[in-house]
Amino acid sequence: xxxRFVFLFALLLVGCSSTKQETAQKSSQPPTPIDVATAxxxxxxxxxxxxxxxPEKIDMSQDPACVIGTEPNFSQSFAVDKGKLQxxxxxxxxxxxxxxxxxxxEAATLDQHGCRYVPHVMGVMVNQKLRILNSDxxxxxxxxxxxxxQSWNVSQSPKGDPIEQTFSxxxxxxxxxxNQHPWMKMYLNVSPHPFFSVSRRDGTFEIxxxxxxxxxxxxxxxxxxxxxxxxxxxxxxxxxxxxxxxAADANK
Amino acid sequence: MEFxxxxxxxxxxxxxxxxxxxxxxxxxxxxxxxVAGALVTSNDAGLAVPDWPTSFGSFYKIPPMVGGVKYEHGxxxxxxxxxxxxxxxxxxxxxxxxxxxIRKLGWFALTLVIAQGILGGLTVKMLLPWYVSTGHxxxxxxxxxxxxxxxxxxxRRWIETEPQHLPDVAPVGxxxxxxxxxxxxxxxxxLGGAFRHGGMHFLPHIIGAGFAAAILLWTSxxxxxxxxxVRPIRAAASAILGLLVLQLVLGFGAYLTRIEWGKDAAQPxxxxxxxxxxxxxxxxxxxxxCFMLSVYAYRYLxxxxxxxxxxxxxxxxxx
Numbered sequence: 001x002x003x004r005f006v007f008l009f010a011l012l013l014v015g016c017s018s019t020k021q022e023t024a025q026k027s028s029q030p031p032t033p034i035d036v037a038t039a040x041x042x043x044x045x046x047x048x049x050x051x052x053x054x055p056e057k058i059d060m061s062q063d064p065a066c067v068i069g070t071e072p073n074f075s076q077s078f079a080v081d082k083g084k085l086q087x088x089x090x091x092x093x094x095x096x097x098x099x100x101x102x103x104x105x106e107a108a109t110l111d112q113h114g115c116r117y118v119p120h121v122m123g124v125m126v127n128q129k130l131r132i133l134n135s136d137x138x139x140x141x142x143x144x145x146x147x148x149x150q151s152w153n154v155s156q157s158p159k160g161d162p163i164e165q166t167f168s169x170x171x172x173x174x175x176x177x178x179n180q181h182p183w184m185k186m187y188l189n190v191s192p193h194p195f196f197s198v199s200r201r202d203g204t205f206e207i208x209x210x211x212x213x214x215x216x217x218x219x220x221x222x223x224x225x226x227x228x229x230x231x232x233x234x235x236x237x238x239x240x241x242x243x244x245x246x247a248a249d250a251n252k
Numbered sequence: 253m254e255f256x257x258x259x260x261x262x263x264x265x266x267x268x269x270x271x272x273x274x275x276x277x278x279x280x281x282x283x284x285x286x287v288a289g290a291l292v293t294s295n296d297a298g299l300a301v302p303d304w305p306t307s308f309g310s311f312y313k314i315p316p317m318v319g320g321v322k323y324e325h326g327x328x329x330x331x332x333x334x335x336x337x338x339x340x341x342x343x344x345x346x347x348x349x350x351x352x353x354i355r356k357l358g359w360f361a362l363t364l365v366i367a368q369g370i371l372g373g374l375t376v377k378m379l380l381p382w383y384v385s386t387g388h389x390x391x392x393x394x395x396x397x398x399x400x401x402x403x404x405x406x407x408r409r410w411i412e413t414e415p416q417h418l419p420d421v422a423p424v425g426x427x428x429x430x431x432x433x434x435x436x437x438x439x440x441x442x443l444g445g446a447f448r449h450g451g452m453h454f455l456p457h458i459i460g461a462g463f464a465a466a467i468l469l470w471t472s473x474x475x476x477x478x479x480x481x482v483r484p485i486r487a488a489a490s491a492i493l494g495l496l497v498l499q500l501v502l503g504f505g506a507y508l509t510r511i512e513w514g515k516d517a518a519q520p521x522x523x524x525x526x527x528x529x530x531x532x533x534x535x536x537x538x539x540x541x542c543f544m545l546s547v548y549a550y551r552y553l554x555x556x557x558x559x560x561x562x563x564x565x566x567x568x569x570x571x
Binding site for chain 1: 295296297298299300301308315316319320322324516518519520
């Protein structure tokens with residue numbers, strides 16, 4: 001009985017240490033060179049058909065600092081404009097092999113403006129700096145409720161100094177909340193590679209610099225979940241891929 | 253077991269109106285604290301103040317009471333006040349009450365309020381894990397029930413009237429039933445808290461509601477039909493019946509506003525907040541009344557094993 005526990009404990013230790021070693025090895029490996037001359041591009045549009053849930057007007061009266069000089073605030077979960085869907089995170093889901101990608105030196109920026117997060121959905125690479133600004137005269141707290149990465153919760157004074165954080169593991173759609181203003185919510189994606197994008201107001205997205213190959217591409221929406229497609233990107237090719245969401249997806 | 257809470261020296265015990273009023277005041281404050289805590293959760297403000305035991309780095313400065321801070325820091329301020337009152341309760345009980353059990357209860361109340369404060373801090377530090385938040389909710393209602401019991405034990409009726417030993421000859425006596433009722437309400441408290449704090453689906457709480465309602469109905473109807481002449485038992489059982497109906501209605505209301513109509517809400521709506529906070533508050537009252545009924549059942553009734561031989565009638569031995 002005791003031997004079995006010792007064995008299990010040893011197995012657990014070995015498992016933990018090997019995972020840590022793999023992560024450390026991968027982060028210390030030099031980036032895999034990508035031939036820019038043959039790299040392809042994926043472009044596309046996210047559409048929404050049917051009746052989308054109407055944006056809900058936010059009542060910000062509980063904090064006067066949120067109301068001063070700002071336009072009305074609406075929920076951003078279903079940002080549909082003329083059948084085009086904004087705020088969908090599009091990324092290469094797999095088939096990138098064992099390539100290693102350099103972490104960008106420049107930080108990605110998340111702002112708090114008008115007591116809403118700008119942007120509503122964004123992506124960063126693993127270990128890339130996330131620079132969080134507070135352009136408001138209101139105090140905020142930033143609380144990413146991560147499942148894979150370490151969660152944290154810090155407050156930021158009105159127009160306070162920027163906060164910089166990194167995330168060490170890939171994770172999709174981490175809800176980031178402000179518990180001082182319960183309507184404030186955005187989604188952060190942490191990617192092991194740079195091949196991701198977020199659909200713009202007109203529903204379009206673009207992923208550049210992709211090595212030729214066959215990939216699974218995925219589009220994730222905060223409420224409607226993920227849709228995937230298999231695509232082949234040739235050398236120097238610009239491939240068009242569209243994703244279609246419907247009212248049925250919204251009502252699931 | 254008899255629930256007399258009298259020592260051989262309690263013949264000198266006299267009713268202390270000031271102490272009694274203080275215990276009632278404490279119970280009211282704890283009830284308000286539970287409402288304040290429920291407002292924190294319902295407004296998703298549990299982490300609006302990210303640090304503990306300080307608030308934004310200070311022990312005494314009051315931050316701007318806006319947004320979620322209003323709920324979270326307001327809850328902390330009431331909690332500090334209740335903690336202070338509980339220290340007074342423990343000391344006052346020690347000095348003024350000659351019953352050893354009651355003295356111990358005073359110190360037990362202080363231990364509970366300290367544990368409750370630590371659980372509140374832990375849930376902030378650990379970013380609201382459901383099991384800590386649920387434990388915080390359950391301990392809050394237990395503490396509230398304890399303060400209610402303290403005020404009952406300090407009351408004139410409790411001190412100046414003698415306990416009775418009415419026989420309870422039913423196969424499942426009211427003493428046992430009242431303990432079942434307590435267990436059922438605690439189970440519901442756990443299931444409801446676990447759902448509210450994201451640790452469990454709502455279905456177990458709904459199934460548990462049916463089970464708890466059946467036990468509470470059985471208990472209160474049995475109390476009302478078998479012992480209508482015992483005023484405290486009748487009052488507690490009537491209150492349980494009324495609170496149960498109200499609680500079921502509020503539970504259904506909370507289900508509609510939060511799960512059916514509000515699951516995609518961009519922010520907590522007034523209807524969601526009102527129904528869930530009222531559901532928590534009535535739940536606390538229900539638990540307290542179950543404790544009261546249990547205590548009265550042990551004070552006024554005799555269990556079958558403790559029945560005097562006379563009440564059972566002479567034993568007939570036949571050859």
